[in-house]
Amino acid sequence: MCFKICLIGCGDFASQVHGAAHLNYANSDPSVELSACCDLNGELAKAFGARFGYRRYYTDMEAMMDRELPDAVIVLVMPQATARVASAVLRRGIPIFLEKPPGMNLKEIDDLITIAAEYMVPNQVAFNRRYMPLMLRARDIIEEGIYPIQQVNYSMIRYARDDPDFSVTSIHAIDAAMFLAGSTYRKMNLHFEVLEGVEASRSNVSLYGECESGTSININIQPMAGYLSESFSVHGVGVSLLGEVLGPGIKANAGRLEHWVGDEIVGVYSDKGHTKSSRTGIDGEFAAFCDAVRSGAMPTPSLEDCRHQIRLMEAVRNRECDVIDFSNSHTETA
Ligand SMILES: NC(=O)c1ccc[n+]([C@@H]2O[C@H](COP(=O)([O-])OP(=O)(O)OC[C@H]3O[C@@H](n4cnc5c(N)ncnc54)[C@H](O)[C@@H]3O)[C@@H](O)[C@H]2O)c1
Numbered sequence: 001m002c003f004k005i006c007l008i009g010c011g012d013f014a015s016q017v018h019g020a021a022h023l024n025y026a027n028s029d030p031s032v033e034l035s036a037c038c039d040l041n042g043e044l045a046k047a048f049g050a051r052f053g054y055r056r057y058y059t060d061m062e063a064m065m066d067r068e069l070p071d072a073v074i075v076l077v078m079p080q081a082t083a084r085v086a087s088a089v090l091r092r093g094i095p096i097f098l099e100k101p102p103g104m105n106l107k108e109i110d111d112l113i114t115i116a117a118e119y120m121v122p123n124q125v126a127f128n129r130r131y132m133p134l135m136l137r138a139r140d141i142i143e144e145g146i147y148p149i150q151q152v153n154y155s156m157i158r159y160a161r162d163d164p165d166f167s168v169t170s171i172h173a174i175d176a177a178m179f180l181a182g183s184t185y186r187k188m189n190l191h192f193e194v195l196e197g198v199e200a201s202r203s204n205v206s207l208y209g210e211c212e213s214g215t216s217i218n219i220n221i222q223p224m225a226g227y228l229s230e231s232f233s234v235h236g237v238g239v240s241l242l243g244e245v246l247g248p249g250i251k252a253n254a255g256r257l258e259h260w261v262g263d264e265i266v267g268v269y270s271d272k273g274h275t276k277s278s279r280t281g282i283d284g285e286f287a288a289f290c291d292a293v294r295s296g297a298m299p300t301p302s303l304e305d306c307r308h309q310i311r312l313m314e315a316v317r318n319r320e321c322d323v324i325d326f327s328n329s330h331t332e333t334a
């Protein structure tokens with residue numbers, strides 16, 4: 001049976017990596033159809049469709065969904081528009097894969113969770129680091145024998161960022177640390193470092209606290225350093241993992257994972273040789289979403305899985321210095 005996919009938002013990130021991932025998936029299975037793509041900018045939609053194999057293009061997402069009757073919709077619009085577009089898709093009961101952040105605040109994500117439950121719609125948020133081969137290898141090693149995890153440290157370093165709101169990128173570090181820990185957050189503290197000559201929205205942020213499992217978390221975010229890098233360390237008792245996820249430097253084209261036991265390296269993993277859409281996890285997350293929808297399984301991470309990350313993103317944006325305590329209620333910020 002044909003599996004029809006439609007896409008909304010044909011901008012930068014769609015062209016950089018998602019388009020290639022969709023084409024790879026469609027090429028791997030003749031029953032998958034990239035039916036149509038949509039952007040408010042018709043020229044962009046037309047060019048995107050021609051480049052990545054989407055058969056038709058639209059500038060009106062409602063018209064597209066009316067005519068194409070898709071089995072799944074991919075939402076790649078800018079963060080401020082994501083919740084509104086996603087809610088229109090969910091209300092039609094169409095399985096949805098949406099870029100991060102799946103809302104700008106807790107209210108937006110909670111509204112989406114409510115609609116998804118009401119219309120019983122499978123949904124997945126694109127936290128691509130969870131599907132990077134290197135991160136999956138790290139999780140495998142953790143599951144095979146790092147217990148308890150004492151500590152997860154995650155560092156996101158960027159240079160010359162001019163984003164008006166870097167929190168929508170910081171959320172990747174917040175999610176990746178949680179993913180490595182394999183546990184949701186219990187309590188997190190935030191510390192902001194204001195730099196002379198740097199706008200507050202791009203100042204350094206540290207988040208530190210603990211997970212429900214007891215694992216300690218330290219996240220360091222620096223948008224205005226001298227290079228691009230993303231790395232982590234995970235420490236058990238007598239065992240550690242060191243991961244270089246991105247960089248050092250934007251041109252680096254492979255990540256590296258080291259597995260240490262008793263001060264000796266017992267294993268090294270490199271993602272050298274992977275394509276960009278594969279090593280960044282975009283191929284994997286898209287295939288996982290489609291496969292789950294087609295087999296009737298629940299895709300992951302779902303909207304429901306992203307509440308802590310959204311709440312902490314909000315706290316980073318608002319430069320909240322209070323302890324964010326998730327331990328006692330579902331809607332901590334009400
Ligand atoms: N995972 C990552 O590492 C990563 C990196 C960059 C961006 N992103 C995410 O990808 C998403 C897109 O980012 P981008 O940089 O490509 O943004 P962009 O502004 O380049 O593209 C967004 C596109 O969506 C279109 N659009 C908006 N509302 C629409 C609507 N109602 N109907 C049709 N089209 C509509 C716009 O016209 C625009 O072309 C964002 O959610 C962002 O957070 C993720």
